Amino acid sequence: MNIDALITYISSTPLTWLLLTLGAFKFGIIIYEKSNKQTLLQPIIVSYLIIMSLILLTDTTYEEYFKGVEIIHFFLGPATVALALPLYNNLKHIKSLFIPIVITLLVAGIFSILIAVGLLYLLGAELPTILSMTTKSITAPIAIITSEQIGAIPSLAVGFVIITGIIGALLGTMIFKMLNIKHDTSKGFALGLISHGIGTARAIEISEKAAAFSALAMGLGGILTAVFLPLIIQVLF
Amino acid sequence: MLKGIITLLSFQFLGECIAKLFSLLVPGPVIGMVLLLLFLMIRKSSFPSLDNAVSNHLRYLPLLFIPAAMGIITQVDIISKEFWAILASLVIGTIIALMFSVKLMDHLTIKQEEKK
Numbered sequence: 262m263n264i265d266a267l268i269t270y271i272s273s274t275p276l277t278w279l280l281l282t283l284g285a286f287k288f289g290i291i292i293y294e295k296s297n298k299q300t301l302l303q304p305i306i307v308s309y310l311i312i313m314s315l316i317l318l319t320d321t322t323y324e325e326y327f328k329g330v331e332i333i334h335f336f337l338g339p340a341t342v343a344l345a346l347p348l349y350n351n352l353k354h355i356k357s358l359f360i361p362i363v364i365t366l367l368v369a370g371i372f373s374i375l376i377a378v379g380l381l382y383l384l385g386a387e388l389p390t391i392l393s394m395t396t397k398s399i400t401a402p403i404a405i406i407t408s409e410q411i412g413a414i415p416s417l418a419v420g421f422v423i424i425t426g427i428i429g430a431l432l433g434t435m436i437f438k439m440l441n442i443k444h445d446t447s448k449g450f451a452l453g454l455i456s457h458g459i460g461t462a463r464a465i466e467i468s469e470k471a472a473a474f475s476a477l478a479m480g481l482g483g484i485l486t487a488v489f490l491p492l493i494i495q496v497l498f
Numbered sequence: 499m500l501k502g503i504i505t506l507l508s509f510q511f512l513g514e515c516i517a518k519l520f521s522l523l524v525p526g527p528v529i530g531m532v533l534l535l536l537f538l539m540i541r542k543s544s545f546p547s548l549d550n551a552v553s554n555h556l557r558y559l560p561l562l563f564i565p566a567a568m569g570i571i572t573q574v575d576i577i578s579k580e581f582w583a584i585l586a587s588l589v590i591g592t593i594i595a596l597m598f599s600v601k602l603m604d605h606l607t608i609k610q611e612e613k614k
Binding site: 364 | 509523532539548572573582586589596600603607610
């Protein structure tokens with residue numbers, strides 16, 4: 262038996278990290294379902310922590326890891342295009358509340374970026390962090406490709422996206438009660454606009470209407486941010 | 499499902515080509531997404547193999563951002579240096595933004611209903 266050859270193979274083939282990543286994610290899904298879908302036990306969080314531990318334990322560099330899972334990363338492109346379908350399916354709802362939707366989308370969308378960026382600036386954060394915060398409310402695939410475009414750090418950006426999603430999903434119901442919000446459409450729209458896909462998963466639990474408006478807000482917010490943010494940043498810097 | 503996958507990849511390809519050709523700052527896949535949306539609006543319906551391809555892509559969406567998200571291990575310096583600023587921006591920023599959005603939307607919705 263040639264143990265050395267085996268070890269060399271395992272440590273050099275992209276299959277190793279690909280299998281570990283897929284396996285960890287599947288494990289994350291099982292945990293999530295067993296826990297009755299606890300927001301804090303999202304498959305992404307469980308699998309992320311497992312893989313990160315493995316990378317650190319084995320002294321693997323990010324470049325080596327990324328080579329193995331590049332094929333997964335590739336699918337962000339077609340997945341972004343795929344977001345057009347849920348947006349199309351929910352676009353019919355835009356007519357019933359056209360003015361509220363357009364105003365909230367623009368005003369609250371810009372406000373949410375300004376408040377996050379403003380806090381970072383006041384607390385002395387540096388430019389790469391601030392740029393990476395600008396995409397925190399949009400869905401991760403669009404956030405990753407947009408942050409690459411504006412010279413932010415995609416891994417920070419996607420981390421901010423996930424945490425923003427979780428905060429919204431965890432606190433949303435409490436905030437809506439506190440503010441005495443009347444319409445499910447408002448709850449869904451705010452969850453989708455601020456907390457993208459993770460917020461939309463929560464909106465599904467509120468009502469079908471909330472889910473539709475959440476998906477609508479997530480799609481429109483993602484497109485507007487991806488279109489205008491790079492332009493604004495180019496003008497500023 | 500193949501037709502659906504080809505549709506997604508073609509729109510992405512088209513989007514990336516348009517972005518390059520006109521030196522646009524908008525990411526190619528987002529242009530592809532908008533084009534697919536326009537295509538569906540003109541066609542007035544989706545088709546089963548596209549539905550399939552889309553649901554398979556979106557079902558495992560969080561898996562797709564693990565490779566990018568793992569890059570955080572190269573950013574330990576920034577995170578430890580700016581930890582409190584980042585935490586405040588994420589927690590306070592998100593809570594205020596959520597309150598503002600939901601109140602604004604609810605207020606505008608109620609106003610529109612009163613007009614009717």
